[in-house]
Amino acid sequence: xxxxxxxxxxxxxxxxxxxxxxxxxxxxxxxxxxxxxxxxxxxxxxxxxxxxxxxxxxxxxxxxxxxxxxxxxxxxxxxxxxxxxxxxxxxxxxxxxxxxxxxxxxxxxxxxxxxxxxxxxxxxxxxxxxxxxxxxxxxxxxxxxxxxxxxxxxxxxxxxxxx
Numbered sequence: 001x002x003x004x005x006x007x008x009x010x011x012x013x014x015x016x017x018x019x020x021x022x023x024x025x026x027x028x029x030x031x032x033x034x035x036x037x038x039x040x041x042x043x044x045x046x047x048x049x050x051x052x053x054x055x056x057x058x059x060x061x062x063x064x065x066x067x068x069x070x071x072x073x074x075x076x077x078x079x080x081x082x083x084x085x086x087x088x089x090x091x092x093x094x095x096x097x098x099x100x101x102x103x104x105x106x107x108x109x110x111x112x113x114x115x116x117x118x119x120x121x122x123x124x125x126x127x128x129x130x131x132x133x134x135x136x137x138x139x140x141x142x143x144x145x146x147x148x149x150x151x152x153x154x155x156x157x158x159x160x161x162x163x
Contacts, residue, residue, distance in 0.1 A: 002139045004095070004121070004152070005046070005106045007066070008114050010034040010132040012058040022056045022084065033132040034062045038069030041134065041158070046104045051076050052094055053108035054083035062132065063108045072106070083109045091117040098144040105144070121152035134158040 010030035026034065049072050053063040060079065067074050082090045091113065098105060107114070115128040118135050129135065137152040 001103075002141050002144060002147070003046075003104045004137045004139060004147070005104060006114050006118055006129070006135045006137065007037075007062065007106060007108045008111055008129040008131055008133050009054075009056070009059040009062045009108060010037075010065075012131070024056070024058050026058050026061050030058065030062070030131065031065070034065040035069060037132050037134060037158070038066035038071050041066065042070040046071070046106075048102050049076055049104040049106060050078065050098060050102040051106040051108070052078050052080040052083060054086075054110060055079050055081050056084050056110065059084075059108045059110065063106075066106075083107065086110075086113050088113060088117045088120050092147065095147045096145045100143050100145075102144075118152075118155065120149045121147075122155050123150045123152075126155075126157065129157075130159065 010026050010033045012024045012030055013027035051072050053059050063077055080094055082094050111128055119125050121137060135155050135157050137155040139147055139151045140153045141147055141151050
């Protein structure tokens with residue numbers, strides 16, 4: 001059994017229109033939400049983990065805050081350019097190439113793709129993931145290369161950021 005943990009980046013700031021999309025930072029709420037979610041998840045049992053993150057500033061910052069809160073070591077983080085402006089197929093490709101010694105795979109990404117990917121993986125629709133929302137998916141596979149549409153058997157949405 002493998003487990004995929006999808007994380008939509010925390011709330012971002014759009015106050016500086018001159019910044020390219022990839023360089024948009026988190027806003028104050030995003031920082032607060034990421035610290036809260038990182039602390040919460042660090043108390044959960046995740047084993048032998050690998051972390052993939054889009055190279056966008058807001059996504060990397062969210063991942064690094066989770067690391068700072070003790071969820072994982074920065075050495076477990078892999079910047080994955082294919083996750084920025086990605087399709088669901090790029091998510092599948094990014095997963096299939098991973099080392100099977102890892103049991104838990106965190107993916108820090110963007111909407112709409114991260115929500116669409118979840119829907120394909122578990123073959124059911126959910127509400128689009130909100131900023132800093134997390135979905136934990138159990139996959140009935142023994143190898144990352146076996147992950148495909150429908151291989152996610154259950155998912156749990158973790159949301160601590162709603163007003």
